[in-house]
Amino acid sequence: MPIGHGVLRYYGSLAWRSFRRSKALTALVVLLMGCGVATCMVSFAVFRAAAADPIPWKSNQLFVPQIDNFGPAHNWKGQPPQLLSYTDAVALLQARQARRQVLIYGSKWTVLPGDAQRLPFSQEGDAVSSDFFAMFDARFRYGGGWSAHDDDQRAAVVVISSALNQKLFGGADSVGREIDLDAHSYRIVGVLDDWNPSPRFFDMSSAWYPFSHPRQLYLPFSRAIDLQKAASVNFYCSTNSVDSDLPNWDSVLHSECAWIAAWVELPTRADVARYRDWLHNYAAEQQRVGRFDWPPNVRLSDVGQWLHIMKVVPKASALSMIVSVSFLLICLINVVGLMLARFMHRAPEIGVRRALGASRGAIYRQFLTEAAVIGLAGGLLGLLLTALGMAGIGKVFEPEIARLARLDASLFLLTVLVAVAASLIAALYPTWRAAQVQPAWQLKSNG
Incomplete structure (x- = not known):
């Protein structure tokens, strides 16, 4: 039968009298619940920010193609290089087998301000092909991206x-x-x-810092290649050579070194x-013409799979x-x-109520109501402690990740729900033991 408002008020009244009789024990239980839940929620907020899908509306349509041009003697446990030659x-890019295709590599540019009084400064930028902005749903404040024609013409255009x-x-x-670059x-x-987007999943030039600040410049890939603009990071080869070992730009372009990220958009299965x-x-075909002397080894990974491959979620979070979940379990x-001691201390009261006709179901409802109220109090305390913890997470986690964690309405609600649910779960065994009290034994011992 559903519990009416009058019955709820009755059980609430019993709970309040019980709390007043054992203030210290109740306060200790509330403190344990608040600390346990707050610790868990702060860690969850950081983990949620780090593990979030950066583009959920189309993450199953964006893919990273990988082609093994290193061979089994040089790749990593059979995995193709993460970048392309x-x-x-x-x-x-030229095959155009996908709805959209994008090439990306990062480089550094020197910005010369128009004001002669200001000094030049270095700026990180990405060389990208024209589909980049549409593929990743980039939002513009003014203007838009450049066209495929600009790519073909190696146009001197830029998005900032x-x-x-x-x-x-x-x-x-x-x-x-x-702007002068x-x-x-x-x-x-x-x-x-x-x-x-956080993490910046598409930018392999920042693969080791996927939560750092975004690039400030985007220029045509073809223009950067035409200017012989070298990659600033993530240039690796199947041997120990680096880009400085290659005698000229033409050698870089014709080498088997990997330094360019590729993405394709594929809407359907x-x-x-x-x-x-x-x-x-x-x-x-590359094997047939003699460029590869090993069987084809390719991969095609969507955003979720790519984040897993790149191990984007920091180990610390x-x-x-x-650790936080373990701490909550200990709490x-x-x-x-504590609840078992608290409930069993009231065995005489339970015995009297049972002798007066209270059913075991009534005992269950009474003590579970008390547990829910304790959980609610622990949740409110947990909210306060969670807010304090969120204010200091920058001292524990990397600032780039800490700034992404948010104490929003969903986290508020989850904190209270976890506290109440945890309290109810913790009260199940003590409540069961309390309901097993035999009224005859209690009346005889009190007589």
Whole structure:
């Protein structure tokens, strides 16, 4: 039968009288629940931020193609390199087997401010092909991206971030104005809004810092190649050679070194299967012409699989989540013991109530109501402690990750629900023991 408001008020009244009789024990249980839940929620907030899907509306449509140009003697346990050589990257781009295809590599650029009083400064940027902005749903404050025709013409165009636009132009609409990069003039075609997917899954040039600040410049891939702009990071080869060992830019382009990230957009499963076949056939053709002397070894991973491969979730946040859950379990074990002592101390009261006709179901409802109220109090305390913990997470976790953690409405609600649910679970065994009290024994012992 459903419990009426009058019955709930009755059980609430019993709970309140019980709390007043054992204030210290009740306060200790509430403190344990609050500390355990708060520790767990702070770690969960950080873990949730680090493990979140950065583009959930289309993460199952975006894929990273990998082609093994290193061979079994040099790859990592059979896994192809995470990046592509220039030869394979350009072949992928020109084949146009996907709805969209993007090439990316990072580099550093020297910005020359128009104001002669200001000193030049270095800025991280990405060289990307024109599909980049549409593929990753980049948001623009002014203007937009460049066209495929601009790619073909190696146009001197650039998209800048809102932060760089604020620094150079005071936040005004700068589309059509020019900016000097490495002593070359570029026309601004777009200014991004505050767009910063976290983690920045598409940018292998920042693979080891996926939660750091976004790139401030985006220029045509073809233009960067034409200017012989070297990759700033993540240039690796099947041997111990590095880019400085290659005598000239033409040697870099024709080497088997991997330094370019590739992404393709495949809307349907049929598209995925067709593209996977194309990758396999491409690698087989490279084997046939003598470039590879091993069987085709290719991979096609969506965003979720790619984040797993790259181990984007920091070990510190995953470990802290495990430790926090363990701490909550320890708190619950202690709460079970305290509730058991608290409930069994009231055995005479239970015996009298049973003798007066109270059923075991009534005892269950009474003590579970008390547990729920304790859990609610522990949850409210947990909210306060969670807020305090969130204010200091930057001292425990990397600042780039700590700034992503949010104390939002969902976390507030989850904190209270976890506290109440944990209290009810902890009260199950003590309540069962209390309901087993035999009224005859209690009346005889009190007589």
